[in-house]
Amino acid sequence: MKxxxxxxxxxxxxxxxxxxxxxxxxxxxxxxxxVERLVEVQKEIGNNAFIKPLDVTDIENAEGAYLELINEMGGLDIMILNAGVGRDSRKLTWGSDWQTINVNVTAFAHGMNVAFQYFLDEKKTGQIVGMSSIASTLASGRAAAYTASKHFISNYMTGFRQKANRMRVDITITDIKPGFVVSEMTENNKGMFWVASTEKAVKQMVKAIEAKKNHAYVTKRWRLIAWIAKSVPQFIWDQLTS
Ligand SMILES: NC(=O)c1ccc[n+]([C@@H]2O[C@H](COP(=O)([O-])OP(=O)(O)OC[C@H]3O[C@@H](n4cnc5c(N)ncnc54)[C@H](OP(=O)(O)O)[C@@H]3O)[C@@H](O)[C@H]2O)c1
Known part of the structure; x- marks a missing residue:
């Protein structure tokens, strides 16, 4: 059992x-x-679910909490760093940008370090999955902190993949880049397209994780948007996203 x-x-x-x-x-x-949501999901899953209430930005206590949970589970094979927030930042609000950076950048990087160190110390093998976004491929005046934070996640994972290669350890780093997926984060979003149900998107994510992919666009056709984002000249993109 993994x-x-x-x-x-x-x-x-x-x-x-x-x-x-x-x-x-x-x-x-x-x-x-x-906590009540954690308990609810645990009840739905049954004996194979373990819960650990944690604010991932609480860096002082987070490492202890991760390691405690790993211990309670009897080891770890895959760490999925999925926690994230996304705020509309059309208005200039440092409070909301700071929160986005704190969760999506600082807490993500911290989780990455804890998991990588655990795999190095305990097994020399493992998998770390980060939830970046199609937003990692572009910048947007509507969500400057969010798009920049997802760019960080993706780039940081590439660096860690190179680190694992250089150290010759079998630690897979999987960057999942979803497009629009139904969730609480997107429930009030306007103008979304190609929106995937949570079930369909996650099915593709699980498949990519089990196949130990380095990258996965979810759903697959978002690869096209990533390609367009890379190919369209910046001045055109600036008009579209400001
Ligand atoms: N939905 C999309 O279209 C989409 C597209 C691309 C990428 N993503 C990424 O997918 C990930 C999941 O998002 P979602 O769409 O499923 O949104 P969601 O339903 O709002 O889920 C966000 C999750 O992050 C957790 N979280 C937020 N801040 C946290 C903190 N400080 N400490 C611990 N947990 C925290 C929330 O739990 P608590 O509030 O209980 O702490 C919640 O479980 C995010 O990283 C998001 O950026 C989503």
Whole structure:
């Protein structure tokens, strides 16, 4: 039996990842701040679910909490760093940008370091999955902090993949780049297209994670948008996204 920890498992993509991995026979460790939601998902899954209430930005206590959960589960094979926030930042609001950076950048990087160190110390093998976004491929005046934070996630994972190669350790780094997926984060978004149900998107994510892919666009056709984002000259993109 394999063990997987998922941060941000109280709703949306993270919750569905927990359910689909448990259906495949994995032991799942669930992390999030809303305790009642953690308990609810645990009840739905049964004995193979372990919970750890945690605000991932609480860096002082987070490492201890991750390691405690790993211990309770009897080890770890896959760490999925999914917790994230996305705020509309058309207005200039440092408070909301700071929160986005704190969760999506600082807490993500911290989780990455803890998981990588654990795999190095304990097994010399493992997998770390980061939830970046198609937004990592572009900048947007409508969500400057969010798009920049997702760019950081993607780039940081590339660096860690190179680090694992250089150290000759079998630690897979999987960058999942979703397009629009139904969740609490997107429920008030306007102008979305190619919106995938949570179930469909997560099914593709689980497949990519089990196949130990380095990158996966979810759903697959978002690869086209990534290609367009790379190919369209910046001045045109600036007009479209400002
Ligand atoms: N939905 C999309 O279209 C889409 C597209 C691209 C990427 N993504 C990424 O997918 C990930 C999951 O998002 P979602 O769409 O499923 O949204 P969601 O339903 O709002 O889920 C966000 C999860 O993150 C957790 N979280 C937020 N801040 C946290 C903190 N400080 N400490 C611990 N947990 C925290 C939340 O749990 P608590 O509130 O209980 O702490 C919740 O479980 C995010 O990284 C998001 O950026 C989503």
């Amino acid at each position: 063990n997987v920890i998922i941060t941000g498992a109280t709703s949306g993509i993270g919750r569905e990842l927990a359910i689909q991995f448990s259906e495949k026979g994995y032991k799942v460790g669930l992390i999030g701040r809303r």
